[in-house]
Amino acid sequence: MRKSWSQLFFKSMHNLLALLRPSTSTCLICGRNDHRTVSALPSLCSECRESIPWISRIHCPICGRPERCGDCGRRHAAAFICNRSAVQYNDTIRQWLALYKYRGHEGLEPLLGELLLTAYSGLLQEFSQRSKLFRIDAVVHVPVSTERLHERGFNQAERLAAYIAKQSGLLHFDILRRARHSQKQSFKTRGERLRDSRELFVSNVPAILKMMDRLFGGDVSAMPARLNSGESVRFLLVDDIYTTGSTVNACARAVREGVNWAGFQMHIEIYTITLARS
Ligand SMILES: [Zn+2]
Ligand SMILES: [Zn+2]
Structure with a gap:
């Protein structure tokens, strides 16, 4: 069962x-x-x-950065509503993530999951205060390439998304694919990252059809009244690190396009949570 922000806050x-x-x-x-x-x-x-290094005060309402932000002003139309990160990406968090991602220290998963859960419960609290009807419909994650999946054995974003879904009573779906292997983001300039991310993600239409079936019984006419009344379908997109926002933005765009290609014309809102804000 989907948990309210207060239930989730106390649990978390x-x-x-x-x-x-x-x-x-x-x-x-x-x-x-x-x-x-x-x-x-x-x-x-x-x-x-x-x-x-908790992020306790947000300065930029879009990316959740604790200090002044130039990136969000430069982005003309973001495909996502906002990002909220739990912690700052400093040396400590870099080491913890490296232990988990590259050294296979799986024992860290509940710890990282709980850190991320604070970002989600904060987001839920923030938006529930604006609208009593606010609810997340489904959790999705940023995919990695097949190549990297073989290299690492797992996708950290997928694992963290599964953790959040389980703890908060939400459904989690695997609907995005990484179109090609990219050079590590950290070796690129900002311009290269923005250009490359655009074509990097595609949605898996059969997976989207299955997801819509689970969420709404597939048939548009059978969808709950709230969809017919024009209320948005809300996705929670999960990744481990937020840098420029180009990755989550490209993923959010792929989710929107995929849902439309699958034949569902509806208003979509995508909220992002990431473990760390760099
Ligand atoms: Zn920003
Ligand atoms: Zn210690």
């Missing part, structure tokens, strides 16, 4: 506190022992816990 706080509580087991990150309290969940020592 409870999970996070349990996760961050020092325990008699070794710290998930540094391996140090901390003997103060006992927790059944994987935990962090006080030093690692205090090193989390």
Whole structure:
């Protein structure tokens, strides 16, 4: 069942506190022992816990950056409503993500998932205050190329999206494909990233048809009244890092195009959550 922001907030706080509580087991990150309290969940020592660079104040309402933002003003029409990130992408978070993504440290998944969940519960709270009808219909994720999937064995964005969906009672769908393997984003200039991202993502129309069937029973005429009344269908798009926003923007565009190609003419809103804002 879909959870309200307050249910989710308390659940997420409870999970996070349990996760961050020092325990008699070794710290998930540094391996140090901390003997103060006992927790059944994987935990962090006080030093690692205090090193989390939370984003507590948002400056840019679009990308969720904690400082002044030039990127969002330059983007003419964003295909997504906004991005909210849990933490800043500093050396600590870079290391944690590297342990998870490249060294296969799967034990970090609940920790990263809980960090991301705070971004989602914050977004839900923010938009529920604007409209009581606000609800997310489905969770989707940024895909990686088949090549990278073989290399790494998993897609971190997909895993994190599955975590969020499970914790918040939402349905999660795999509807996007990465059209070709791209050179690592970090080696490119800003202009190259923007140009390249445009054609990088395509939607999988059969997967979209299946998704619409799960969500609305497939038949447009059978769709709930809220769709006929013109209310938006809202997607939550998940990725690990937000840099320029060109990746999530290209994915959001592919979701819109895919839903239209599949024959559904409806108003779509896409909200993005990312673990870290670089
Ligand atoms: Zn530690
Ligand atoms: Zn911005």
